[in-house]
Amino acid sequence: MTSNRFDTLRIHGGYDPNKNQYAASVPIYQNAAFALGTARRGEKIAAGTLSEAYSYSRVANPTVDVFEKRINLLSHGVGTVAVSSGMAAISDTIFNVAEGGGRIIVPKDIYGASLDEFDTFFPKFGIKADFVDDINNLAEVESKIKTDTKAIYAESVSNPTTSIADIEGLAKIAHQAEIPLIIDNTFCTPYLLNPFDFGADIVVYSSTKGINGHGNVISGLIVDGGQFDWNTAKFPQFQENEFTLKSEQFSENYSFANVFGKQAFIQRIRLKYLRLLGSVLDPFAAYLELLGLETISERLDKEVSTSLKIAKYLSQNPHVKKVYYSGLPESPQYKLAKKYLPKGIGSVLSFDLDGTFDQVRKLLDSVKVFLYLPNIGDSRSLIVNPLQITHREVPKDQRAANNLTNQLLRLSIGLEDSDDLIADLDQAIKKAFA
Numbered sequence: 001m002t003s004n005r006f007d008t009l010r011i012h013g014g015y016d017p018n019k020n021q022y023a024a025s026v027p028i029y030q031n032a033a034f035a036l037g038t039a040r041r042g043e044k045i046a047a048g049t050l051s052e053a054y055s056y057s058r059v060a061n062p063t064v065d066v067f068e069k070r071i072n073l074l075s076h077g078v079g080t081v082a083v084s085s086g087m088a089a090i091s092d093t094i095f096n097v098a099e100g101g102g103r104i105i106v107p108k109d110i111y112g113a114s115l116d117e118f119d120t121f122f123p124k125f126g127i128k129a130d131f132v133d134d135i136n137n138l139a140e141v142e143s144k145i146k147t148d149t150k151a152i153y154a155e156s157v158s159n160p161t162t163s164i165a166d167i168e169g170l171a172k173i174a175h176q177a178e179i180p181l182i183i184d185n186t187f188c189t190p191y192l193l194n195p196f197d198f199g200a201d202i203v204v205y206s207s208t209k210g211i212n213g214h215g216n217v218i219s220g221l222i223v224d225g226g227q228f229d230w231n232t233a234k235f236p237q238f239q240e241n242e243f244t245l246k247s248e249q250f251s252e253n254y255s256f257a258n259v260f261g262k263q264a265f266i267q268r269i270r271l272k273y274l275r276l277l278g279s280v281l282d283p284f285a286a287y288l289e290l291l292g293l294e295t296i297s298e299r300l301d302k303e304v305s306t307s308l309k310i311a312k313y314l315s316q317n318p319h320v321k322k323v324y325y326s327g328l329p330e331s332p333q334y335k336l337a338k339k340y341l342p343k344g345i346g347s348v349l350s351f352d353l354d355g356t357f358d359q360v361r362k363l364l365d366s367v368k369v370f371l372y373l374p375n376i377g378d379s380r381s382l383i384v385n386p387l388q389i390t391h392r393e394v395p396k397d398q399r400a401a402n403n404l405t406n407q408l409l410r411l412s413i414g415l416e417d418s419d420d421l422i423a424d425l426d427q428a429i430k431k432a433f434a
């Protein structure tokens with residue numbers, strides 16, 4: 001591969017047809033296991049020290065490997081692991097960082113299942129969340145750092161109100177405290193934003209969304225920027241000798257930090273979390289991801305342009321109380337949008353209907369082009385009422401602060417004709433208020 005440009009890498013990155021019977025598109029290696037060759041080769045594969053060598057598809061598979069390598073090249077990371085869902089990416093990452101207990105600083109306005117996991121589920125494993133109302137209130141974030149704080153976590157563009165995180169400011173605070181910054185970059189995809197450019201350490205994705213772009217796979221990704229030093233007392237899991245890494249070369253100090261250096265985090269994800277918790281992506285799913293990824297730039301350019309048109313239309317509709325789309329020039333976050341997301345903030349926007357809950361239901365029952373379903377980043381345009389469906393886990397006393405009302409509707413804009421989408425919303429709003 002001679003080019004490092006995004007649009008070439010998304011088509012060719014991480015794959016060599018010459019090593020695959022000259023197959024132009026990536027073959028699906030539908031194998032549970034691979035012959036190890038010689039005994040010595042088998043030992044090296046088992047220790048994770050031989051690249052592009054496979055033994056068992058729970059740990060690595062050639063088709064999944066191309067998807068991982070391609071995302072890694074697009075992200076400028078030191079390693080990427082694909083997993084079976086976005087939630088698996090978040091779970092594996094938080095456990096790998098805070099294994100054995102600790103605290104994570106988290107904003108409250110994030111995806112409902114993520115919030116539920118931080119609020120009620122991680123604590124059962126000794127990992128507690130210190131929530132902040134506004135992740136960009138850097139003084140508040142800093143005030144939450146305690147001796148056992150293990151990371152700061154945020155969504156680059158939040159679900160569903162598209163708040164943009166000040167990644168650079170957060171990275172500075174995290175690094176002063178010698179903890180990593182973890183960014184869920186699902187809404188942006190690597191095409192619109194590379195959080196590593198602004199100091200993030202680990203990036204997670206639900207690649208179910210814009211990376212795939214066609215709503216036909218559940219999948220997730222963990223990408224390691226390789227800049228964070230895990231070899232400190234706060235993260236002993238990286239310094240412990242790890243039995244599976246013992247080899248001729250590493251017979252004394254066979255810890256993840258010593259064996260893998262800059263790749264310690266991502267290799268530990270693969271060799272502990274994929275191998276033991278087993279949330280692995282299957283080869284056919286990886287193939288569909290690769291197919292979707294080939295058109296990511298064109299899809300997102302069109303979706304961003306249509307989203308902006310729809311946000312403007314909604315801003316002028318008398319039945320709409322408020323539009324949440326940080327890409328609108330009148331948004332209080334427009335400055336952050338320009339800094340972090342010059343190509344656009346993405347294809348998701350939300351709005352508050354100036355009506356009753358019954359009128360919201362009528363609107364949902366009246367759309368004809370928009371599909372009423374809980375997903376985003378599809379080629380089809382989607383609509384959902386977050387408080388009833390995707391964010392129902394948000395505690396009642398938190399909803400107002402997150403702008404989650406019974407009248408809030410979230411849109412994910414697809415590839416249809418923008419005039420048809422506006423006409424569809426217009427007729428559905430008219431019906432709701434008839």
Ligand SMILES: Cc1ncc(COP(=O)(O)O)c(C=O)c1O
Nearest residue numbers: 085086087111159186206208219
């Ligand atoms: C921002 C964000 N992160 C993570 C997830 C979870 O992803 P998945 O559904 O692939 O598990 C979602 C799902 O909607 C999401 O919107």
